[in-house]
Amino acid sequence: MPDTAMPILDVKGLKTVFRTRGGEVHAVNSVDFHLRPGELLGVVGESGSGKSVTMMSLLRLLPSPPAEMRNGTVMFDGQDLLKASPAALRAVRGSKIGFIFQDPMTSLNPVYTVGFQLAEPLRAHMGMSKSQARQRAVELLKLVGIPDAERRLGDYPHQFSGGMRQRVMIAIALACDPKVLIADEPTTALDVTIQAQIIELVKELRQKLGMAIIWITHDLGVIAGIADRVMVMYAGEVVEEGPVDEIFRNPQHPYTRALLKTVPAVRGPREERLQVIEGQPPIMHHAPAACSFRNRCEFAFDRCAREHPELQAIDAPGHRAACFLLDQALTQTPEAVDG
Amino acid sequence: MLTFTFRRLLLAIPTLLLISLLIFLLLDLAPGDPLAFQPLTIPPEVRQKMRDALGLDAPGYVRYLLWAKQFFWVEPLHFIDWMFGTNFAQGMQRIISWQFRAPVFDIIVQRLPQTLWVVGLAYLVGVMIALPIGIISAYRQYSWFDQVGTFVSMIGFSVPPFFSGVLMIVFFAIMLPWFPSIYDTTLVVDDFSSFGQQVRQMTLPVMVLALQTTAQLSRFMRASMLDNLNHDYVRTARAKGMTEKVVVLVHVLRNSMIPVVTVIALGIPSIFGGAIITEQIFKVNGLGQLLITAIYANDLPMVQTLAFIFAVLIVLCNLIADVLYGLLDPRIRYD
Numbered sequence: 001m002p003d004t005a006m007p008i009l010d011v012k013g014l015k016t017v018f019r020t021r022g023g024e025v026h027a028v029n030s031v032d033f034h035l036r037p038g039e040l041l042g043v044v045g046e047s048g049s050g051k052s053v054t055m056m057s058l059l060r061l062l063p064s065p066p067a068e069m070r071n072g073t074v075m076f077d078g079q080d081l082l083k084a085s086p087a088a089l090r091a092v093r094g095s096k097i098g099f100i101f102q103d104p105m106t107s108l109n110p111v112y113t114v115g116f117q118l119a120e121p122l123r124a125h126m127g128m129s130k131s132q133a134r135q136r137a138v139e140l141l142k143l144v145g146i147p148d149a150e151r152r153l154g155d156y157p158h159q160f161s162g163g164m165r166q167r168v169m170i171a172i173a174l175a176c177d178p179k180v181l182i183a184d185e186p187t188t189a190l191d192v193t194i195q196a197q198i199i200e201l202v203k204e205l206r207q208k209l210g211m212a213i214i215w216i217t218h219d220l221g222v223i224a225g226i227a228d229r230v231m232v233m234y235a236g237e238v239v240e241e242g243p244v245d246e247i248f249r250n251p252q253h254p255y256t257r258a259l260l261k262t263v264p265a266v267r268g269p270r271e272e273r274l275q276v277i278e279g280q281p282p283i284m285h286h287a288p289a290a291c292s293f294r295n296r297c298e299f300a301f302d303r304c305a306r307e308h309p310e311l312q313a314i315d316a317p318g319h320r321a322a323c324f325l326l327d328q329a330l331t332q333t334p335e336a337v338d339g
Numbered sequence: 340m341l342t343f344t345f346r347r348l349l350l351a352i353p354t355l356l357l358i359s360l361l362i363f364l365l366l367d368l369a370p371g372d373p374l375a376f377q378p379l380t381i382p383p384e385v386r387q388k389m390r391d392a393l394g395l396d397a398p399g400y401v402r403y404l405l406w407a408k409q410f411f412w413v414e415p416l417h418f419i420d421w422m423f424g425t426n427f428a429q430g431m432q433r434i435i436s437w438q439f440r441a442p443v444f445d446i447i448v449q450r451l452p453q454t455l456w457v458v459g460l461a462y463l464v465g466v467m468i469a470l471p472i473g474i475i476s477a478y479r480q481y482s483w484f485d486q487v488g489t490f491v492s493m494i495g496f497s498v499p500p501f502f503s504g505v506l507m508i509v510f511f512a513i514m515l516p517w518f519p520s521i522y523d524t525t526l527v528v529d530d531f532s533s534f535g536q537q538v539r540q541m542t543l544p545v546m547v548l549a550l551q552t553t554a555q556l557s558r559f560m561r562a563s564m565l566d567n568l569n570h571d572y573v574r575t576a577r578a579k580g581m582t583e584k585v586v587v588l589v590h591v592l593r594n595s596m597i598p599v600v601t602v603i604a605l606g607i608p609s610i611f612g613g614a615i616i617t618e619q620i621f622k623v624n625g626l627g628q629l630l631i632t633a634i635y636a637n638d639l640p641m642v643q644t645l646a647f648i649f650a651v652l653i654v655l656c657n658l659i660a661d662v663l664y665g666l667l668d669p670r671i672r673y674d
Contacts, residue, residue, distance in 0.1 A: 061578055086583075094580035101578075106571040111593050111668060121579045156669040172579065 007034035008212055009058075009180055014072035015287075016050075016057045016236075019065060026284040027053045029236040030071070032311075035180065040206065040213045042227030042244065044220060044259065048281045050236035051216045052102075055182050059093050076180075095125035098173030098211075102185040104165035108157040114141075114168050115153030121175045140171040143208075145201060163194035167201065174205065182214045187222065199226060220263050224248055229318070232256045235281050235292035238311065242319030252314055252321040254297045291324070299325055340672070344662055351654050358650045359410070363403045366643055373437055373637045393437070406643065409434045414444055438638035446629065447645070453524055454625030457618070458610045461545040465552025466603055472553070473560025473599075477568060478587055488557060495554025504547045504620040511543060518542050522623040544621040548614055552606070559602055563595040570594070597667045604660035608652040 016028035028050050035041050043051045056062050058074050058081060074081040077096060081089060093099075101107040109117060118140060119133035128136065134153065141149035144167040157165055166186060173181055183202065187195035203226055206213060217223060223230055224244065231241040232255065240253040251257045261275040279296045291297070294304035301324075309322040374389060381389075390396055394405065409432065416428040433442040476485040498506075512520035519540045528537050567573070568591055576590045615627035626645065633641035665671045 059578065061574055090580040090582065092580070093578055099575075099578035101571060101575060103571060107575045109572040109576065109590050109594070110670060111597075112590075113669075120576075120581060120585075124580060124582075124585075158670045169575075172575075 005036045008037045008076070009035040010073075010075040011058065012073050012075075014054065014057060014074065015070045016053055016062070017068050017070050019068060023285050026287050027067075027236050028057060029284065029288055031233075031236070031238055033231055033238060033241065035212050035214060037179070038206075038210050038212055040215060040226055040228050042223035042230045043214060043216045043233060044218060044223055044230060045233035046218060046277075046281055048283075049233045051233050052184050053236075054233070055184060055214060055216060058182070059097060059099065060089060061093075061099070091125070094121040094173075094178075095176040096178050097180045097182060098175070098178035100166070100169050100173045100181065100183040100186045103189045104162055104169050105189065107169055108165060110157055113154050113156055114160070118153070118168070118172055118175060121172065125176045136175070137171075140175055141168070143174070143205070144168070144171045146171075162190055163197060166190060166194075166198055170198075170201065170205070174209065174211075177209065178211055180212050180214065182216075184216045185218070186215075187219070188217070195222075202226070220259060232259065235284055235288065237288065237292065237322070239293065239323070240319075240321040241311070242314075242316065242321075246316045246319045250316065250319075252319070252326060253293075253323045254299050254325070255293050256321070258296075291322075340662065340665060343665070344658065347658050347661070351658070355647075355651060355654060356407075358654075359407065359647050360403065362643055362646045362650070363406065364399075366639055366646075367399055367402075371637045373639060376636060406434065406640070410644065410647070417442075417444075434640050434644055436633070436638050436641045438633060438636040438641065443641050443644045446641070447626070447648075450624060450626050450629045453522070453623050454611065454618075454627065457522070457541055457544045457621075457623050457625060458548060458614050458627075460541065461548030461614075462552055462606065462610050464545060465549040466556060468549065469553045469556035470560055470599075472557040474564055474587070474592065474595075476557065476561045477564030477595075480565065485561075488561075492554040492558050495550045496558075498550075500547050500551060500614065500617045501620060503550060504544070504617055507543045507547055508620070520621065522621050524624050544614075544617050544623060547617055547620075556599070556602065560595065560599050563598050564591060567591045567594045593667060597664060600663045600667060601660045604656050604663060605653075607656045607659075608649055611649060611652050 011031060011033050014028055014031045015026075018025040018027055031050075031054055033041070043055070045051050053062065053067075057067070057069055058076075060069065060081070069082050072082060076092065079088065081092060084092070108114070115134065115137055118137040119128075119130070122128045122133040122136055123130075137153055138149045141152060146152055146164060146167055152160075157168070160168060166189075170186075186202075187198050190198060199222060202213070202215075215223070215227065227244045229241065230244050230247040232239050232247070232253065234255050240247065240251070240256045247256065248260065251260055255277075258275075258277045262277065264274055277296055282292055282295070284292070288308055290306060291300070291304040291309050294300040297304065303324050307324070309324050311320045311322045312326060313320050314326065373393065373395065374386060377386070377389070394402060397405075413428060413431045413433055416431070417433055420426055420428050434444070435441065436443045436446055439446055472488050476488045479485055508520045511518050517539075520543070522540050522544065523536075526533060526537055526540070528534050573586060573591060576586045581590070611626060614625075615631055617623070618625050618627040619631070630642065630645050632638075633645065
């Protein structure tokens with residue numbers, strides 16, 4: 001993917017705050033990223049690191065109150081989605097940007113048929129008639145690999161298995177040929193064999209339809225297999241981003257390295273225990289003034305508590321990380337940093 | 340669904356027979372002599388003759404079977420005769436009210452229209468107001484609309500109709516003489532002015548009763564909507580680019596109606612039970628008032644028949660609620 005292509009989605013300084021009874025929670029803190037046409041961007045991080053909230057903020061899908069998009073721009077198709085009118089936003093949702101959610105069991109409306117739910121965006125965005133929408137719905141179900149599509153249009157979500165429901169969700173997200181597909185942990189709620197099927201399906205659809213994809217997950221194995229670029233998030237910030245090979249071969253941020261260590265290896269020497277990162281991501285009551293990872297970082301030193309690290313470029317193109325160690329790392333060998 | 344309905348109807352038969360027996364046995368236990376209101380000057384032997392004529396001293400099972408025969412066989416025949424002008428009943432003895440000395444069903448038919456007009460309309464009005472209030476209150480939770488709705492609901496919940504009814508009369512019949520305080524049953528509606536009069540005399544009792552229904556149902560609707568508004572499928576609908584109107588009125592509403600419809604259907608029998616207190620206050624001589632006077636007068640056939648009709652309605656509305664539930668929620672299929 002050439003680095004020079006114009007991004008289709010360009011996010012700058014995105015900041016989302018939840019106003020709760022216990023004070024403000026800064027869920028997304030000045031996140032910048034971009035997505036190029038046809039690219040697959042993997043977003044990884046622990047639960048609570050702000051991955052989903054970031055993506056839902058793009059389309060303003062978070063209930064407000066309590067959520068509040070306080071800052072930033074989300075440029076898509078020549079307009080800022082954060083400032084777009086409700087009607088303009090609706091024209092983007094489900095039409096140019098499709099969304100797949102985590103839990104297919106609850107993401108479909110239980111009292112309407114799959115055909116009805118699939119036809120809704122077609123009729124709203126593409127002005128199709130009932131019969132046209134039906135025809136297209138059959139095509140879509142076939143596209144996502146649901147057998148006997150014609151008959152299954154009249155079925156209700158509870159008549160589908162979990163994997164099949166996720167396929168229906170994908171069909172809904174793809175209904176209007178979106179330019180961007182945001183998949184929010186689409187395989188987390190599924191069992192492993194079904195996960196693999198869904199991943200294969202998305203890979204295949206991407207080749208066929210050529211849309212750009214943002215894939216949120218905490219499963220690094222999935223990311224390694226499908227992503228072009230990876231963005232690592234922690235406490236509502238991007239701590240490292242770069243091409244997928246770079247991230248896996250040459251991770252720079254201590255958090256990324258720790259994440260990679262937690263993946264149990266199938267090959268190689270058997271390890272006594274699974275590696276874990278002690279503790280949990282902090283709940284941010286203020287915008288970060290220091291490194292948010294310092295309390296769990298084995299390399300933390302005094303500067304980490306004083307200053308806030310900014311993303312800085314590393315020698316490989318497109319690889320950036322936010323850590324003070326990098327200043328030294330640029331002059332020292334990686335072993336020295338590790339030690 | 341059809342076989343389910345049919346099976347339930349069949350099952351209702353033994354249930355209702357058992358209920359009718361229970362009603363009979365309970366009323367049999369009740370103290371009081373049906374002849375207590377007769378003048379004390381009636382000689383004992385005449386009194387005994389009256390008792391024999393009414394069959395009061397016959398064994399319990401005879402009296403029960405006689406009532407059952409009259410209710411399940413003779414009365415339907417009379418009804419068919421009245422509908423189609425046939426003569427199946429051939430003058431068989433109907434259930435006679437001791438108090439009115441007339442067939443129980445004739446009196447019920449006289450009283451039914453008032454009750455249906457006042458109590459039935461109040462229920463309808465209550466439902467029609469409660470549902471939109473519940474929907475808006477939930478969608479705009481904690482807005483001023485919601486706060487006012489909550490406040491009014493609390494009033495509706497906590498103020499009993501014997502108080503709100505009198506209050507209404509004081510305000511809207513006496514201080515502001517807009518509406519009559521007494522319901523005139525003899526009014527014949529045949530032109531616009533009498534129709535207007537009918538509407539005016541119905542207004543106060545309907546308002547009092549509708550306040551209660553609205554209070555309960557709107558809270559229920561609100562809770563059900565709130566429950567559903569946080570579901571994942573609502574987010575999906577928004578992510579598909581649906582308008583808020585579609586999200587709320589198509590996606591959330593149908594899910595929210597599932598429990599509410601059950602409550603509405605189960606409330607229908609109470610219409611026919613009449614509003615005993617409200618009917619007393621506004622002098623509406625409907626079914627509620629009929630039941631009260633029948634109890635005072637020891638009019639056992641009347642009380643027994645009314646109680647049994649309520650039981651039938653409750654069983655039927657339960658069935659209706661179950662069927663509606665199944666229609667709204669595809670996950671529930673009875674067959």
